Amino acid sequence: MRVQVIDHPLVAHKVSVLRDKNTPSPVFRQLTDELVTLLAYEATREVKTVQVQIETPVAVTTGIAFAKPTPLVVPILRAGLGMLEGMTRLVPTAEVGFLGMARNEETLDIITYAERLPSDLTGRQVFVLDPMLATGGTLIESIKFLFDRGAEDVTCICLIAAPEGLARLEEAYGDNDKVHLVLASLDEKLDEKSYIVPGLGDAGDRLYGVAH
Numbered sequence: 627m628r629v630q631v632i633d634h635p636l637v638a639h640k641v642s643v644l645r646d647k648n649t650p651s652p653v654f655r656q657l658t659d660e661l662v663t664l665l666a667y668e669a670t671r672e673v674k675t676v677q678v679q680i681e682t683p684v685a686v687t688t689g690i691a692f693a694k695p696t697p698l699v700v701p702i703l704r705a706g707l708g709m710l711e712g713m714t715r716l717v718p719t720a721e722v723g724f725l726g727m728a729r730n731e732e733t734l735d736i737i738t739y740a741e742r743l744p745s746d747l748t749g750r751q752v753f754v755l756d757p758m759l760a761t762g763g764t765l766i767e768s769i770k771f772l773f774d775r776g777a778e779d780v781t782c783i784c785l786i787a788a789p790e791g792l793a794r795l796e797e798a799y800g801d802n803d804k805v806h807l808v809l810a811s812l813d814e815k816l817d818e819k820s821y822i823v824p825g826l827g828d829a830g831d832r833l834y835g836v837a838h
């Protein structure tokens with residue numbers, strides 16, 4: 627597994643504003659969208675392409691197009707939805723599949739309450755979007771789901787991760803070079819409720835309002 631923490635002042639600045647508890651939902655949504663576009667720049671570096679011939683007003687030259695089958699983008703509902711538009715803006719030919727997962731805040735078990743994905747992902751490059759990697763339970767479950775369907779490789783774009791979750795992911799996929807993780811920040815730790823410290827609170831609630 628490859629892990630990249632994007633060290634860039636534009637990323638760090640946007641994450642700082644996201645963390646601020648006084649940042650209202652509309653600004654939080656806008657920053658989430660902008661951050662995805664910055665992280666996607668690295669996350670898509672190995673997206674498969676083919677050469678195509680194009681004609682400029684001056685000459686014939688060679689360009690590239692995304693290869694087929696097209697990449698699949700999978701936002702993990704709810705919070706991952708806030709990252710979807712930023713990603714599809716950059717990869718407009720991508721298809722989108724949905725996984726709805728929620729962490730039971732008492733037991734930390736993962737409940738999969740929605741799934742709308744192609745049944746066969748053979749040969750597909752998949753980009754998973756979820757702002758938070760806390761205990762790692764959600765991401766491990768999602769990656770397993772996608773490989774079980776035949777995905778060729780899985781790149782996860784997360785905004786903030788905890789070292790505990792990253793360690794669990796390493797345990798599960800450490801020697802799998804088909805898993806790639808791109809982060810804006812690797813934080814200090816989890817608190818007693820398994821929230822990321824300093825983190826930004828509940829990403830889904832901050833994007834869309836308190837669920838319960």
Ligand SMILES: O=P(O)(O)OC[C@H]1O[C@H](OP(=O)(O)OP(=O)(O)O)[C@H](O)[C@@H]1O
Pocket residue numbers: 702703704705706727728729730736756757758759760761762763764765791820828829830831837
């Ligand atoms: O690494 P984990 O410990 O599994 O936690 C991370 C998950 O928690 C959040 O979702 P949540 O369950 O709050 O659902 P929501 O997006 O609907 O708020 C977050 O968006 C991740 O999916």
Ligand SMILES: O=c1cc[nH]c(=O)[nH]1
Pocket residue numbers: 705758760820821822823825826827828829830
């Ligand atoms: O800090 C956390 C942990 C899990 N889910 C979130 O949204 N935030």
Ligand SMILES: [Mg+2]
Pocket residue numbers: 705828829830831
């Ligand atoms: Mg939540």
